[in-house]
Structures are given as C-alpha cells and as structure tokens.
Amino acid sequence: xxxxxxxxxxxxxxxxxxxxxxxxxxxxxxxxxxxxxxxxxxxxxxxxxxxxxxxxxxxxxxxxxxxxxxxxxxxxxxxxxxxxxxxxxxxxxxxxxxxxxxxxxxxxxxxxxxxxxxxxxxxxxxxxxxxxxxxxxxxxxxxxxxxxxxxxxxxxxxxxxxxxxxxxxxxxxxxxxxxxxxxxxxxxxxxxxxxxxxxxxxxxxxxxxxxxxxxxxxxxxxxxxxxxxxxxxxxxxxxxxxxxxxxxxxxxxxxxxxxxxxxxxxxxxxxxxxxxxxxxxxxxxxxxxxxxxxxxxxxxxxxxxxxxxxxxxxxxxxxxxxxxxxxxxxxxxxxxxxxxxxxxxxxxxxxxxxxxxxxxxxxxxxxxxxxxxxxxxxxxxxxxxxxxxxxxxxxxxxxxxxxxxxxxxxxxxxxxxxxxxxxxxxxxxxxxxxxxxxxxxxxxxxxxxxxxxxxxxxxxxxxxxxxxxxxxxxxxxxxxxxxxxxxxxxxxxxxxxxxx
Amino acid sequence: xxxxxxxxxxxxxxxxxxxxxxxxxxxxxxxxxxxxxxxxxxxxxxxxxxxxxxxxxxxxxxxxxxxxxxxxxxxxxxxxxxxxxxxxxxxxxxxxxxxxxxxxxxxxxxxxxxxxxxxxxxxxxxxxxxxxxxxxxxxxxxxxxxxxxxxxxxxxxxxxxxxxxxxxxxxxxxxxxxxxxxxxxxxxxxxxxxxxxxxxxxxxxxxxxxxxxxxxxxxxxxxxxxxxxxxxxxxxxxxxxxxxxxxxxxxxxxxxxxxxxxxxxxxxxxxxxxxxxxxxxxxxxxxxxxxxxxxxxxxxxxxxxxxxxxxxxxxxxxxxxxxxxxxxxxxxxxxxxxxxxxxxxxxxxxxxxxxxxxxxxxxxxxxxxxxxxxxxxxxxxxxxxxxxxxxxxxxxxxxxxxxxxxxxxxxxxxxxxxxxxxxxxxxxxxxxxxxxxxxxxxxxxxxxxxxxxxxxxxxxxxxxxxxxxxxxxxxxxxxxxxxxxxxxxxxxxxx
Numbered sequence: 001x002x003x004x005x006x007x008x009x010x011x012x013x014x015x016x017x018x019x020x021x022x023x024x025x026x027x028x029x030x031x032x033x034x035x036x037x038x039x040x041x042x043x044x045x046x047x048x049x050x051x052x053x054x055x056x057x058x059x060x061x062x063x064x065x066x067x068x069x070x071x072x073x074x075x076x077x078x079x080x081x082x083x084x085x086x087x088x089x090x091x092x093x094x095x096x097x098x099x100x101x102x103x104x105x106x107x108x109x110x111x112x113x114x115x116x117x118x119x120x121x122x123x124x125x126x127x128x129x130x131x132x133x134x135x136x137x138x139x140x141x142x143x144x145x146x147x148x149x150x151x152x153x154x155x156x157x158x159x160x161x162x163x164x165x166x167x168x169x170x171x172x173x174x175x176x177x178x179x180x181x182x183x184x185x186x187x188x189x190x191x192x193x194x195x196x197x198x199x200x201x202x203x204x205x206x207x208x209x210x211x212x213x214x215x216x217x218x219x220x221x222x223x224x225x226x227x228x229x230x231x232x233x234x235x236x237x238x239x240x241x242x243x244x245x246x247x248x249x250x251x252x253x254x255x256x257x258x259x260x261x262x263x264x265x266x267x268x269x270x271x272x273x274x275x276x277x278x279x280x281x282x283x284x285x286x287x288x289x290x291x292x293x294x295x296x297x298x299x300x301x302x303x304x305x306x307x308x309x310x311x312x313x314x315x316x317x318x319x320x321x322x323x324x325x326x327x328x329x330x331x332x333x334x335x336x337x338x339x340x341x342x343x344x345x346x347x348x349x350x351x352x353x354x355x356x357x358x359x360x361x362x363x364x365x366x367x368x369x370x371x372x373x374x375x376x377x378x379x380x381x382x383x384x385x386x387x388x389x390x391x392x393x394x395x396x397x398x399x400x401x402x403x404x405x406x407x408x409x410x411x412x413x414x415x416x417x418x419x420x421x422x423x424x425x426x427x428x429x430x431x432x433x434x435x436x437x438x439x440x441x442x443x444x445x446x447x448x449x450x451x452x453x454x455x456x457x458x459x460x461x462x463x464x465x466x467x468x469x470x471x472x473x474x475x476x477x478x479x480x481x482x483x484x485x486x487x488x489x490x491x492x493x494x495x496x497x498x499x500x
Numbered sequence: 501x502x503x504x505x506x507x508x509x510x511x512x513x514x515x516x517x518x519x520x521x522x523x524x525x526x527x528x529x530x531x532x533x534x535x536x537x538x539x540x541x542x543x544x545x546x547x548x549x550x551x552x553x554x555x556x557x558x559x560x561x562x563x564x565x566x567x568x569x570x571x572x573x574x575x576x577x578x579x580x581x582x583x584x585x586x587x588x589x590x591x592x593x594x595x596x597x598x599x600x601x602x603x604x605x606x607x608x609x610x611x612x613x614x615x616x617x618x619x620x621x622x623x624x625x626x627x628x629x630x631x632x633x634x635x636x637x638x639x640x641x642x643x644x645x646x647x648x649x650x651x652x653x654x655x656x657x658x659x660x661x662x663x664x665x666x667x668x669x670x671x672x673x674x675x676x677x678x679x680x681x682x683x684x685x686x687x688x689x690x691x692x693x694x695x696x697x698x699x700x701x702x703x704x705x706x707x708x709x710x711x712x713x714x715x716x717x718x719x720x721x722x723x724x725x726x727x728x729x730x731x732x733x734x735x736x737x738x739x740x741x742x743x744x745x746x747x748x749x750x751x752x753x754x755x756x757x758x759x760x761x762x763x764x765x766x767x768x769x770x771x772x773x774x775x776x777x778x779x780x781x782x783x784x785x786x787x788x789x790x791x792x793x794x795x796x797x798x799x800x801x802x803x804x805x806x807x808x809x810x811x812x813x814x815x816x817x818x819x820x821x822x823x824x825x826x827x828x829x830x831x832x833x834x835x836x837x838x839x840x841x842x843x844x845x846x847x848x849x850x851x852x853x854x855x856x857x858x859x860x861x862x863x864x865x866x867x868x869x870x871x872x873x874x875x876x877x878x879x880x881x882x883x884x885x886x887x888x889x890x891x892x893x894x895x896x897x898x899x900x901x902x903x904x905x906x907x908x909x910x911x912x913x914x915x916x917x918x919x920x921x922x923x924x925x926x927x928x929x930x931x932x933x934x935x936x937x938x939x940x941x942x943x944x945x946x947x948x949x950x951x952x953x954x955x956x957x958x959x960x961x962x963x964x965x966x967x968x969x970x971x972x973x974x975x976x977x978x979x980x981x982x983x984x985x986x987x988x989x990x991x992x993x994x995x
Contacts, residue, residue: 083552097553105546105552176713202552208793237554238795316793319584322595343808350650355590377586378790387789 005030005494008074008168008222016074018062022055022073025375026117031074033119033166039147041139044080044160045087046120052073054117061115071229072115077167079130079158082213083202084108087118089202092136093126095331095361097322105169105202107213114229119167122157126363127321128206130154131435132424133182135365142422143186144495145461149419152182152435159186160218162446163495169226170216175206176309177414177439179214180451184414184464187453189481189491190216191223194471196241196444198227199234205320207313208239210443219491220481224248227474235329235476242398243472251479256290259480261467262297262407264490267438271450279455279463280413286487287480289410297403297410301395302441308396309440310433311376311389318373321366326357397445404470409425409480414464442468450477453490462490471494509712509751511744512721513676514668517683518661519693520635520701521564526632526658528555528598528795533660533980535699547658549593554794557582562632562661562798566808568662568692569611569630571815574609578800581639582792587785590652591637599663600984603790605798606630611686612817613679616668620675626667635659637861654702660693677733677835679702684733689842697732700789704736709758710747721758722747727775729767739768743775779991817846824946826854834867844870844880847887854891860898864890869912877916884918885911892921900979942987945970956991963992964988 003011003025003126014020036041058073062312083089083101090096100326104112111118125135129414133141141156143149143166151160155172159182164171172179174192183190191214198213205211215397228248234240263284268277326332333356346352362370402408415435425432430482442449447470454465469477485491525532529546546554569576583601637654664683665902669677682700684695695702727743730736743766751758766775814822818837823845824834837848842967847869852861869890873883890911897907913924945967946953955963964987971983 034804091551100552101550101552126904200552201554203792204551236556239557239793248732317597319788319790320585323551324592325588325590325595328548328593329550350590374788377790379786379788382788382790397923468667487543499791 001232004032004168006168007218008225009219011168012070012074015062016068016070022058022117023052024054025050025073025479026051026075026119029119029165031168033161036164036166039142040144040160040166042157042164042166043077044090044092044121044123044136044138045159046185047087047118048403050086050290051117051119054112054115054430058115058117062137065312068484069114069229071225074116074169075119075167076111076116076226077122077158077170078108078111078159079124079155079170079172080125081173081204081206082108082116082121082171083204084121086435087121089121089204090138091127092138093137093361093363093366094137095358097137099330101202103197103202106199106236107203107230110230110232112331116169117231121231122155122161122170124157125154125178127156127204127317128173128178128211128319129179129369130489131181131432132284132420132422132425133157133160134422135363138361140422141348143419145187146459148421150185150422150424151453152185152415152419154178154182154184155190156182159183159188159190162186162216162218163190164232165494168217169222171213171230172216173203173211173213173227174211174439174443175210175313176436176443179216179402179415179437180439180442180449180464180466183216183428183451184291184453184466185419185462187219187222187456187464187490187493187495188216188487189223189450189452190214191220191227191450191474191477192201192268192442192448193227193231193474194241194448195443197231197245197472197474198238199232199237201234201236201240204451205316207316208311208318208320210309212443219485220450220478221249221252221485223450224252224478224482227478231474232340241472243284246475248475248478251475252482254479254483256287256292256480256483258405259292259409260289261287261292261294261480262403262410263294263297264299264302264412265408266299266302267412271416271434271437272299272413272490275315275457276415276417277396278380280465283465284411286484290487292482294411295407297407299396299403299410299441302390302397304392304431305440305444306437308389308444309436311385312444314369314373315377315386315389316373317366317431318370318377320441323364324358324361325354326361327353331357331361362386365429379445380437388394393444396441398467400441400447400470401444405438408476409467409473411465411467414466418461418463424433438466447451447471448473450481452481452485453493454488455490460491505789506745507748509710509748511672511740512709512711513670513673513740514707515664515666515670515676515680516705517664517680517709518665518703519568519687519695521561521660521662522691523558523660525558526741527558527561527632527659527660531658533656535696535701537655539651539655542655543657547593549595549656549657555598555792557795557798558660562605563804563808564692564799565630565660565662566805567690567812568664568687569606569609570805570809571686571690571692571812572606572609572611572627572630572664574606574627574630576606576800576894577603578802579603579797580605580800581797582795583789584792585633585787585789587787589639590634590650591639591654591657593637593654593657597634597636597972598792598795599789600631601864604629604631605800611683612684613675613680620672620678623675623679624672625669625679628665628667628865630662630664633663633710634659650811650893659843673737673744676740677705677737680733680736682816685839685841689814689816690812691868704730704733706730706736706740708740708743708747709773710744710751712751720751720755722751723756723758723761724763725775726763726765727768728778729769731759731770735768735770738770738773739775742768742773746775762986801838825848827852827862829858829862833859833862836870838980840870840880847880847883849886850952851890854887855894862895864894864911868975872912872915885914889914889921896921896925902977903980906976913930937975938986939990940983941971941974941978942983942990944974945987946990952989953994956988956995964991
C-alpha cells in the first residue's frame with residue numbers, strides 16, 4: 001500500500017508513531033501530484049521546496065521530542081483563494097496572475113502553527129464563481145472518477161486533489177455550495193462550517209456575508225481533525241464568532257439512537273436524477289436502521305434560494321472585486337491598442353486603463369456576476385432586487401429555524417445529478433446556477449452543512465448526501481456523517497483510473 | 501444693519517463639513533495617522549485594500565465622533581451600521597468607501613452662533629446628521645512634467661472622518677464663516693479634531709441658493725449650487741459672496757428656478773476669486789450603497805452616552821461664561837480669549853492664577869500677548885514668553901519697580917531676545933530707584949522748573965505732570981507715579 005492511498009487519520013498515527021517521516025509523507029504526495037496533475041489540473045502551484053522544508057522541520061521537532069499537534073507533518077492542499085506569503089495567490093484569475101500576498105490568511109497561519117505541510121494551492125473557479133471548475137483562467141479541473149466530467153466547483157481543485165490521492169486533506173471555501181457540491185461530485189467529505197466559525201481574514205472575498213472556509217477530506221473524522229485546527233475566533237475578522245471551539249472528536253463515536261433527521265419532500269420532485277434519489281433514500285434507510293428517526297419538514301422558501309443567492313452574492317462581489325482596477329496591483333492593461341470590440345470612447349486615460357485592465361483580467365463568469373451585482377445595487381433597482389433578496393434571505397433563515405424546532409439535522413441530496421460532462425452547462429449560465437439548488441440555503445441562513453458520498457451510479461460516479469444543521473452544530477454534523485461512514489464504506493472507494 | 505436685509509432676496513446656505521478625528525490610529529486598522537510622513541509609509545493590507553483584508557472598527561474613533569455629536573446636541577442612534585459607497589478612484593484602493601448611508605450614528609442636532617459685535621442676530625443652525633466614514637488617500641497630479649503622471653499616497657486612507665451636514669439655515673456668507681469658526685472651536689475644545697484646514701483635517705462644501713420674493717407673494721428659488729475646493733474659512737466667505745452675487749445676476753438674466761436644471765457643482769478658484777462650473781457627469785454618480793458585510797452593526801448604550809457626556813469638558817459657549825465669572829473679566833474679554841482656542845485659555849488661566857487678578861492678566865493678554873502672537877504668527881504653545889515670565893513683569897509693575905509702559909518694553913524685549921525677564925531688566929540697567937535718589941532728583945527738577953512749581957503751588961496739581969517726562973529723561977528707571985507724588989509733596993512743603 002502506497003502512502004498516498006492511506007487516509008489522513010491513518011497517516012497521522014503513522015507519523016506520530018514514527019512509522020513514517022513527514023518528509024517521506026510529503027514526498028509521496030508531491031511525487032503523486034507530479035504524475036497526476038497534468039491530467040487532473042487540481043493544483044495551480046506546487047510548493048515542493050517549501051513543503052519539504054516544513055516536513056523536515058516537523059521531523060526534527062519530533063525527533064527532539066517537542067510536543068506536536070495531531071496534524072503535524074500531515075500534507076494539506078489549500079484552495080488558491082487563501083493568501084499565502086510563500087506562494088502566489090491568484091483566485092484562478094488572470095487578474096491576480098503571480099500576485100504574492102504580503103500576509104498569510106488566518107487559516108494558513110493556523111495550518112502552519114499546527115505543523116501541517118502545505119503542498120500547494122488548488123485550482124478553482126475564478127474568484128470562486130462557478131459550480132464546475134471550468135471558470136479557471138488556468139484551465140479546467142477534471143473529475144478523477146471520469147476525466148470527461150467536471151469535479152464541481154468552485155473548490156473543484158481541492159475536491160479532485162483528495163479524490164485523486166494528491167492530498168489527504170484540503171481546504172475549500174463555500175459561498176453557495178462550493179465545498180459540498182464538489183465533495184459530492186468527487187466522492188469525498190466536505191464541511192461548510194457555520195458562518196463566523198472560521199476566520200475569513202486572508203480569504204479573498206467573493207461574497208462576504210456568505211463565504212466560509214471549511215475542511216475537505218475522505219471522511220468526516222478527518223474533516224473534524226482539520227476543522228479543529230482552523231476554527232476559532234479571530235479579532236481581525238469582525239464577523240468571526242467569539243465562542244469557544246468544542247472538541248470535535250468528543251461526540252464522534254456516540255450512536256445515533258434518537259436522532260431526528262428531517263426530510264424535505266420537495267427535494268425529491270422533478271429534476272432530481274433517479275439514481276441520486278435512490279441513493280439518498282437508501283441513506284435515510286441506513287440512518288433509520290442506526291436508530292435515527294426521519295421526519296418530513298418544510299422549507300417553504302427554499303425555491304427562492306437560488307434567485308436570492310444570485311442577487312446577494314453578485315451584489316457583494318461587484319463591490320468586493322472593484323479593487324482589481326489595475327492601479328495598485330494585479331493585472332494592468334499595458335497600453336497597447338485593443339482590437340476587442342466595445343467601448344472606444346473613454347472619459348479619460350484613467351477610465352480607459354480601468355476598463356481595459358478589467359476587461360482583460362476577468363473571465364466571462366466574473367464579468368457576468370459583476371454586471372448582475374452592479375445592476376441590482378443601482379439606484380432605482382436596489383429595492384426591487386437587492387433589498388428584496390435580503391428580505392427573502394430572512395425568510396429562508398426563519399424556515400430553517402422553524403424546521404430545527406422539530407428535527408436535529410436535515411438530510412437530502414447535495415446535487416440533483418452526479419458529475420456532469422465538461423462543457424455541458426458552460427453555454428447555459430442558468431442551468432449552471434441551478435447546481436446550487438440544494439446548497440445555497442445553508443449559506444443564506446449562515447448555518448452548517450456537510451456532504452459525503454452515499455453511493456455510486458451504475459456508471460461509477462459518486463453520489464453525495466448533504467446534512468444541514470443549526471448554527472454551531474458542527475459536532476452533530478460530523479458525528480452524524482461519521483456514524484454513517486462507520487456503517488458504510490462509500491468514502492473508502494478509490495477511483496480505478498486514479499488509485500495510487 | 502443685519503446682513504439679511506442688504507439684498508432684495510434671502511441667501512440660503514447649508515454646509516457639509518468633513519473633519520478628521522484626532523485618533524492615534526485609523527478607523528478600520530492599526531496604522532497611525534500622523535500627518536506629513538513620507539508617502540505610503542503608514543499603510544497595511546487593510547487600508548491598502550489588499551485582497552482578503554478585513555476592517556475592524558476602532559472604538560476610540562467611534563467614541564470620539566459620539567463626543568462631537570453630543571456637543572452638537574444630536575440624537576444618538578442606539579443601533580447603527582456601516583455601508584459601502586462604491587466608486588472608482590485611484591486614491592480609493594478598495595473601490596468603495598466604508599461610510600454610513602441610511603442609519604447615521606447621530607442626527608437632528610443644532611449649534612448656535614452669535615456675533616459679539618452684533619453684525620447678525622444669533623443664529624441656530626440645525627444639524628441634519630453626523631456620520632462617520634473613512635477618508636480616501638491623496639492623488640498628486642504631476643502637471644509640471646507634462647506627462648500627466650499621477651502619484652498616489654495612501655497614508656491618509658482609512659483616517660476616521662466625521663461628516664457634519666447642516667440644514668440650510670445660514671443666511672449670509674458672514675454667518676457661514678462665523679458658524680464654521682464656532683464649529684471648529686467646539687471640535688478643538690473637545691479634542692475631536694485639530695481642524696487644520698491646511699493639512700486637510702477640516703474640509704467644507706457649501707450649498708447655496710437665493711429665495712427671491714415676488715410681487716404676488718410667491719417666493720422664487722434659484723437653483724441650488726454646491727461649492728467645493730474652499731481651503732480656508734475666508735475662502736468660504738468669499739466664495740459664498742461671489743456665488744450669491746453670481747446667482748442674483750443669473751436670476752435677473754434668466755429667471756431660472758430650482759428644478760429647471762440638475763444640481764450644479766462649482767469649484768472655487770481662490771486666486772481668480774470666482775466659482776466655476778464642474779462637469780455635469782461627476783454629479784450624477786450612483787454610489788450603489790449597501791450594508792457593509794465585513795462589519796457588524798454598532799450598538800450604543802445609554803450608559804456609554806452618559807459616560808462620554810460626563811467626560812466631555814466645557815464647550816466654548818459655556819466656557820465664555822465660566823471664564824468671565826471665574827476671573828471677573830468682561831464678557832467680551834472672555835470671548836476673545838476663548839475664541840483663540842484651549843491652549844490660549846490655559847495660558848491665560850496660568851497667568852491669571854500667578855498674577856491673582858483676572859482683569860490685569862486679561863489686559864496683558866489682549867494688549868500684549870495676543871497682539872505679539874498675531875504679529876509673529878504661530879501657536880501659543882510655541883510662544884517664547886511663558887506665563888511665568890509675563891507674571892514676573894506684571895508683579896514687578898505691581899510692586900512699583902517700573903511702570904506698565906516700561907513693563908511692555910521689557911515684554912517686547914523678552915519676546916525679541918528670547919531671554920529671561922531678569923536678564924532683560926539687568927541689561928536695560930533697570931533697577932528700582934532708591935528713595936534718596938528719587939528725592940534728590942525731584943529737588944533738582946523743582947529747582948529747574950519755577951513755573952511748574954508756581955502752578956502746583958497755586959492749586960494746579962496736574963502741572964506736576966510736566967516734571968515726569970523730565971524725570972524719565974534723567975533716570976529712565978523712575979516710577980512716574982512716585983515722581984509725581986513726591987514732587988507735589990515737596991512743592992507743597994516749600995515756603
């Protein structure tokens with residue numbers, strides 16, 4: 001059994017017992033990335049030298065008998081949306097090509113403090129905008145289960161890296177489903193924590209009120225390991241929760257006897273792939289067998305989730321991305337006349353520089369969302385769009401609060417279909433937006449959600465199951481997923497094409 | 501005559517004032533705010549607007565702005581939030597300014613202004629709102645090179661800025677200037693801002709139009725003009741006078757009323773002494789305000805308001821009265837002193853305490869200290885003669901070492917030479933004249949002035965004044981009062 005085939009939990013104990021060194025471990029994954037990345041394109045930057053240096057330092061510290069955390073020496077892949085001082089941070093955009101941040105994101109600081117070995121930065125949809133990872137300025141990511149299919153997005157690189165054994169652990173970010181959906185499509189486990197549980201400082205903002213960083217790994221237990229390292233209050237993020245971080249392992253092994261799981265009937269209406277429906281229903285049955293009870297709940301405003309999300313997120317994005325103007329850092333138009341059609345009559349050389357820099361630096365989906373957001377915030381439209389979306393957001397939040405009066409968690413599909421073909425939805429933005437149907441509600445409500453594999457289609461594609469829980473219910477979500485993974489082995493399946 | 505009756509119309513003015521708060525650090529990051537540092541040395545990822553950076557509110561800045569709002573008699577919102585004001589400009593690195601839009605932290609206040617000379621009636625100006633926002637950086641356009649190069653300094657970016665908006669309650673340029681002086685004084689006394697217009701810590705825009713009564717009783721209103729680019733209170737006054745007259749001319753020529761054209765922005769050209777129209781396009785900005793998702797709303801408790809109010813100190817309007825009462829000086833004296841700012845009041849109170857007589861100290865302040873200060877320019881804190889030195893001179897005058905006019909010469913000399921009073925006194929050969937010497941001098945003068953002696957003897961005591969000038973020529977150190985008294989005594993004693 002090669003090192004890269006082993007789970008993070010397994011590697012952690014091997015490292016602690018000095019059965020393997022951190023350098024060996026890092027080298028194995030780095031070698032694996034070298035072989036695999038040209039096909040999968042999960043990594044934008046591979047930091048071989050830095051990773052090996054860190055691994056060596058961990059080995060020395062361990063040899064010297066210094067106390068080390070449980071994650072020390074474990075390799076981790078970080079989505080290229082988090083600032084790192086030792087590697088470029090591009091958000092998969094031409095706009096930030098080669099951009100080197102002068103500070104580490106809070107999560108990166110915590111990962112370094114925990115002794116993890118950051119292998120590199122993973123591919124993503126540009127500025128985290130997309131659900132297929134086809135919007136990267138540096139090439140799409142392929143789903144390791146079927147290279148002709150999308151891994152999902154926007155954390156497609158992180159999901160594919162874990163699925164293809166290029167990293168045992170990965171960091172993703174989730175604004176409308178960007179951790180859970182690719183985790184589901186790639187057959188791994190991914191958690192979107194409660195808004196404010198993990199600091200956003202150094203996370204390049206897409207939609208500030210929705211963005212949240214979370215762990216991605218093969219299993220819920222490994223997600224718990226990673227979450228334990230990255231969660232916590234950060235005085236540098238005003239929206240960070242100043243609430244103690246619980247021990248995410250404390251309840252993990254508790255059986256599910258008496259757990260009340262909600263089921264939303266409307267999740268099983270038209271549009272849901274029958275194979276996905278079957279596996280999801282089977283998962284409810286597995287839970288029932290484990291002693292949980294299933295209850296029908298209603299989320300009456302869920303159908304408005306996608307339109308609400310596609311007003312709020314682009315509105316915030318249009319403002320968050322205004323800083324990329326070519327004036328201070330990032331891509332700037334070099335002054336050569338452009339043959340691109342469009343406006344040629346600029347008010348001033350400054351405005352021309354702005355327009356051309358942004359026209360060249362941003363990809364089509366980013367431009368589309370900037371335009372959507374700018375429109376919905378404009379005077380005369382604000383009340384009809386943005387303000388109304390905020391009101392619907394409150395209703396969606398209330399739906400969840402009401403549902404959680406009767407159930408502990410809500411279960412259901414992550415995505416309506418398994419991984420779709422590359423290029424299948426790229427010409428139809430609305431179809432692409434609908435991939436977020438089951439996931440955006442979690443972000444709009446600011447609560448937690450986890451996604452994990454619950455079966456495979458006949459053609460061999462993973463199917464994901466989502467659990468949503470109230471604010472700060474991470475221990476319960478992790479436990480509920482872990483208990484399922486104790487009873488099943490879907491999360492242990494490796495892709496035939498990419499098994500290492 | 502009141503200013504508002506000079507014209508056959510009423511001038512209506514509202515002001516929008518931006519003041520930088522006197523905090524050590526910026527509004528949303530820990531960078532210091534010192535003025536005049538080398539460009540781009542007081543910056544961090546947050547105020548540079550780097551990707552992934554987040555703001556954290558400086559509560560001290562918020563409390564300072566609460567102090568200003570309370571002093572302006574504003575209502576305080578117990579719940580307030582931040583909004584983003586979106587626009588592109590190179591000195592705005594995030595592409596938006598964090599400001600307050602629909603829920604400012606304070607609103608509905610007022611500040612009164614009086615003119616001690618009665619040039620206008622006391623005027624209460626209503627404050628519409630006071631809100632807090634972050635300042636932008638500075639763009640410096642290199643016009644000399646002809647390359648249209650622009651340089652950006654982001655040291656100022658993120659400095660806390662209080663925006664004070666008034667209702668259109670002012671009725672003349674003179675009132676506007678006086679009100680601004682009162683506002684500045686208030687903010688300086690409260691330690692809210694240094695209000696230094698040269699350094700940009702106080703900036704004023706004015707909205708002005710004319711209300712012209714018509715024969716049928718209707719009031720016609722001219723289009724409102726916003727004036728920008730005024731860099732002193734004097735410029736504000738001049739610009740408003742110019743604009744009032746310009747609008748009156750335009751009204752007579754065109755009869756254009758409010759609503760017939762979009763609100764116009766005009767820039768004040770100080771050297772040409774005119775306002776000039778700015779491009780219309782800049783006015784129709786849509787800032788696409790929306791709530792700032794990176795910050796949490798701010799709550800204020802009644803206890804916090806009480807605490808800030810109790811630590812606030814006296815506003816100038818109250819201080820004028822307490823100073824007059826405490827030192828038994830005329831209201832006008834107190835007004836002059838208070839209007840010079842807290843440092844000068846402290847100087848005066850130090851002096852008055854040492855001298856023990858408010859009125860004497862006030863006289864010296866008004867006639868000597870202030871006059872010299874005005875001539876020399878600069879701040880009272882840098883004034884070369886400290887209160888103890890002035891007190892030393894006054895005490896010597898009171899003891900009779902020399903008279904007031906001699907004291908003034910000494911004061912001027914101390915200012916000029918920068919030495920101590922004792923050194924100047926010694927250097928001028930000033931020494932108290934011994935009684936024996938004084939008697940000998942008077943006897944000499946009596947012998948030399950038979951005419952004066954005869955006049956005094958016949959009851960015209962004022963004739964003795966003629967001896968004083970002569971006495972001072974013989975010995976500059978003599979005390980004129982003593983010379984007069986002794987000479988009269990000696991003359992009366994003559995057979």
